[in-house]
Amino acid sequence: MISSLHVKLARTALNLTQEQVAEKSGISLPTIKKIEVTNPNDEIKSNKSTMIALIKFFEDSGVKFIDDESFVGVKVGKNIVKKRK
Numbered sequence: 001m002i003s004s005l006h007v008k009l010a011r012t013a014l015n016l017t018q019e020q021v022a023e024k025s026g027i028s029l030p031t032i033k034k035i036e037v038t039n040p041n042d043e044i045k046s047n048k049s050t051m052i053a054l055i056k057f058f059e060d061s062g063v064k065f066i067d068d069e070s071f072v073g074v075k076v077g078k079n080i081v082k083k084r085k
Contacts, residue, residue: 010061025053034046
């Protein structure tokens with residue numbers, strides 16, 4: 001699963017507010033806020049279907065999540081970066 005850090009990084013990379021993520025993903029704003037304030041080292045306390053929907057939203061928006069031995073973060077598709085210019 002992803003961490004709160006992944007969510008914050010993905011949202012920032014897409015240049016979206018919490019409100020926009022809530023609206024576009026169909027997840028409530030209080031849930032988005034709760035996820036983002038969770039300590040990145042703790043498991044997010046949200047139901048599995050919410051997390052799957054959030055991951056799907058970000059991945060469909062061009063974000064890939066990184067979580068390996070050395071790095072935690074996100075990659076953003078070049079087409080997303082070009083749209084922001």
